[in-house]
Amino acid sequence: MKKSLGALTPAMPLPVWVIGSYGGDGAPCLMTAAWCGVCCSEPPCVAVAVRNSRLTHANIAARGAFTVNISSERYAAETDYCGLVSGRDTDKFAATGLTAVGSELVDAPYIEEFPLVLECSVQKTVELGSHTLFIGRVVDAKADTAVLGENGMPDMARVKPLACSPADRNYYAVGRLLGGTYSLGRGLTGKKTDDNNKERG
Amino acid sequence: MKKSLGALTPAMPLPVWVIGSYGGDGAPCLMTAAWCGVCCSEPPCVAVAVRNSRLTHANIAARGAFTVNISSERYAAETDYCGLVSGRDTDKFAATGLTAVGSELVDAPYIEEFPLVLECSVQKTVELGSHTLFIGRVVDAKADTAVLGENGMPDMARVKPLACSPADRNYYAVGRLLGGTYSLGRGLTGKKTDDNNKERG
Numbered sequence: 001m002k003k004s005l006g007a008l009t010p011a012m013p014l015p016v017w018v019i020g021s022y023g024g025d026g027a028p029c030l031m032t033a034a035w036c037g038v039c040c041s042e043p044p045c046v047a048v049a050v051r052n053s054r055l056t057h058a059n060i061a062a063r064g065a066f067t068v069n070i071s072s073e074r075y076a077a078e079t080d081y082c083g084l085v086s087g088r089d090t091d092k093f094a095a096t097g098l099t100a101v102g103s104e105l106v107d108a109p110y111i112e113e114f115p116l117v118l119e120c121s122v123q124k125t126v127e128l129g130s131h132t133l134f135i136g137r138v139v140d141a142k143a144d145t146a147v148l149g150e151n152g153m154p155d156m157a158r159v160k161p162l163a164c165s166p167a168d169r170n171y172y173a174v175g176r177l178l179g180g181t182y183s184l185g186r187g188l189t190g191k192k193t194d195d196n197n198k199e200r201g
Numbered sequence: 202m203k204k205s206l207g208a209l210t211p212a213m214p215l216p217v218w219v220i221g222s223y224g225g226d227g228a229p230c231l232m233t234a235a236w237c238g239v240c241c242s243e244p245p246c247v248a249v250a251v252r253n254s255r256l257t258h259a260n261i262a263a264r265g266a267f268t269v270n271i272s273s274e275r276y277a278a279e280t281d282y283c284g285l286v287s288g289r290d291t292d293k294f295a296a297t298g299l300t301a302v303g304s305e306l307v308d309a310p311y312i313e314e315f316p317l318v319l320e321c322s323v324q325k326t327v328e329l330g331s332h333t334l335f336i337g338r339v340v341d342a343k344a345d346t347a348v349l350g351e352n353g354m355p356d357m358a359r360v361k362p363l364a365c366s367p368a369d370r371n372y373y374a375v376g377r378l379l380g381g382t383y384s385l386g387r388g389l390t391g392k393k394t395d396d397n398n399k400e401r402g
Contacts, residue, residue, distance in 0.1 A: 001345070001346065002318065002343035002344060002345055002346075003343065003344055003345075003346050003349070004341050004342075004343055005341070005342040005343065005344060005353075005354065005355075006341065006342065007244075007245050007338075007339050007340060007341060007342075008245055008339065008342050009239045009242070009245045009246070009247060009319070009339055009342070010317065010342050010344070010354050010355050011216065011218075011238075011239050011247060011269065011271065011317075011319060012216065012271060012317070012355070012357050012360060012362050012375075013214060013216055013357060013362050013364045013375050014216065014238060014239060015212065015213065015214055015215065015216075015238070017212075034239070034382075035238060035239045035240055035241075036238055037212075037215060037216070037236060037237055037238030037248070037250075038210045038212050038215060038235070038236045038250070038367070039236055039248065039250040039329060039332060039334050040236075040250060040329040040330050040331055040332040040334075041210070041252075041330075041331045041332060042330050042331040043208075043329075043330050044208050044209055044210045045210070045329055045330075046210060046212060047238070047240065047248060047334065049238075049239070049240040049241060051242075068212065070212065070213060073379065076379050076380065076385050077385050077386045077388060077389060078386065078389065079385075079386070080380070080382065080383065080384065080385035080386030080387075081385075081386030081387075081389040081390060082386070083382070083383065083386070084383055084386050084387065084389075084390050085390060095389055096389060116211070116212075116213070117203065118210070118212060123329075124327065124329070126325065126327055126336070128240060128241040128244075128246055128324075128325070128336065129241050129242075129243050129244050129246075130241055130242045130243040131240060131241040131242060133240050133241075133248065133336075135327070135329065135334075137208075138208050138209065138210055139208060140205050140206070140207060140208060141205075141206040141207065141208075141209050141210070141211050142203035142204065142205055142206065143203060143204055143206060143211070144202070144203055144204075145202065145203075145204050148204070149368075149369050151369070152206075153206065153209075153211050153368040153369060154206075154211050154213070154366075154368045154369070155366075155368070155369045156213050156214060156364075156366035156368070156369055156371065156373060157369075157373075159213060161213050161214050162379065163214045163357075163364055163375055164382055165355075165356075165357035166239070166382070167350075167354040167355045167356070167357070168350050168352070168354060168355070168356045168357055168358075169381055169382045169383070169384075170357065170378055170379075170380070170381055170382060171378075171379040171380055171381070171382060171385060172357060172358075172375045172376055172377065172378055172379060173375075173376035173377050173379055174213075174214050174364055174373045174374075174375065174376055175373055175374035175375055175376025175377070176373065176374050176376070177371055177372075177373055178274065178277050178363065178371075178372040178373060178374055179277065179281070179371065179372055180370055180371055180372070181235075181281060181284070181365055181367070181370045181371060181372060182281065182284065182285055182370070183281065183370075184277050184278050184280075184281035184282075184372060185278045185279065185280070185281030185282030185283070185284070185285050186281075186282075186285065187278060188278060188279065188282040188285075188296055188297060189282060189285050189286060
């Protein structure tokens with residue numbers, strides 16, 4: 001029996017990404033986002049929803065670029081801080097001690113200390129109401145070599161990113177490995193295939 | 202020192218949601234999605250990217266509705282299975298033993314056994330290339346009472362949703378609580394506020 005909660009978005013788990021952009025004065029800015037995700041393979045794109053009143057909204061609209069900086073547990077406080085205060089009155093890089101690196105590929109800064117970064121050029125802008133969805137084409141992904149797995153790609157157990165749940169207003173660590181994608185459910189496929197063969201037989 | 206990985210989307214952690222829709226024949230269909238997220242507050246919206254060749258793509262385009270079914274660890278195999286096979290040749294509800302419930306609010310079915318469900322009406326459709334981004338307005342969120350926390354909203358530690366990382370192709374459990382949103386970083390704000398006061402003083 002399910003209880004109706006109303007027209008709300010208590011969805012989970014959500015990523016916690018810090019968005020990098022340049023202000024009108026060229027100052028590097030940061031904003032923490034949970035309303036974001038991957039949205040296309042070809043071209044490779046991510047989507048980040050930004051409230052219209054945010055400085056980052058004006059920055060991305062003006063420069064047509066942003067970075068996605070994927071946090072790690074050790075930077076949990078810095079990550080939350082970047083969602084607590086506005087870049088209008090605070091230099092978040094100075095306040096957190098994080099280091100801004102100017103991307104050579106897009107007109108936005110990224111965070112040196114974060115283990116995984118996507119450099120994005122705005123592909124589409126979708127007005128939704130309180131928020132604008134910026135769809136960024138990933139020009140390059142960069143990772144610390146220490147977080148790369150055997151396949152040469154970032155390994156979530158090494159990146160140790162944050163997950164959040166707006167419904168209970170908490171950040172969580174990523175936990176234990178449950179199994180491989182396109183793999184965990186093969187038992188069910190097998191059974192089904194056998195049944196199919198039987199039926200076909 | 203960061204290593205360039207190329208124009209890819211090794212972003213993390215990503216949610217694992219099972220999307221419910223009706224086929225042309227009225228059959229309830231399921232598709233596992235990781236390229237999805239929340240994207241607006243007013244109106245409350247979620248975005249789900251669906252590859253153009255998928256049955257779910259045709260279903261959502263035709264009916265203008267879908268459900269987001271948020272999985273739980275105990276349904277990890279069923280969840281993966283719904284991304285392994287096509288609804289064109291398989292009744293995934295029958296194969297997994299999951300129960301389809303027809304939403305009374307939108308033209309789509311949801312999964313009785315999953316702890317948290319969002320019923321969505323398509324608000325916008327954005328063509329991106331290989332994928333279409335369906336932006337759904339949440340008409341209602343429904344949760345099992347067993348997963349509700351003290352604030353009456355779903356508690357991630359009770360829902361036990363899956364997180365995934367396409368880069369290392371794995372599903373993970375959500376792990377330990379790190380702290381509250383708009384709370385963990387207050388220490389940094391405090392310091393900054395003191396500095397500000399000092400400057401202003």
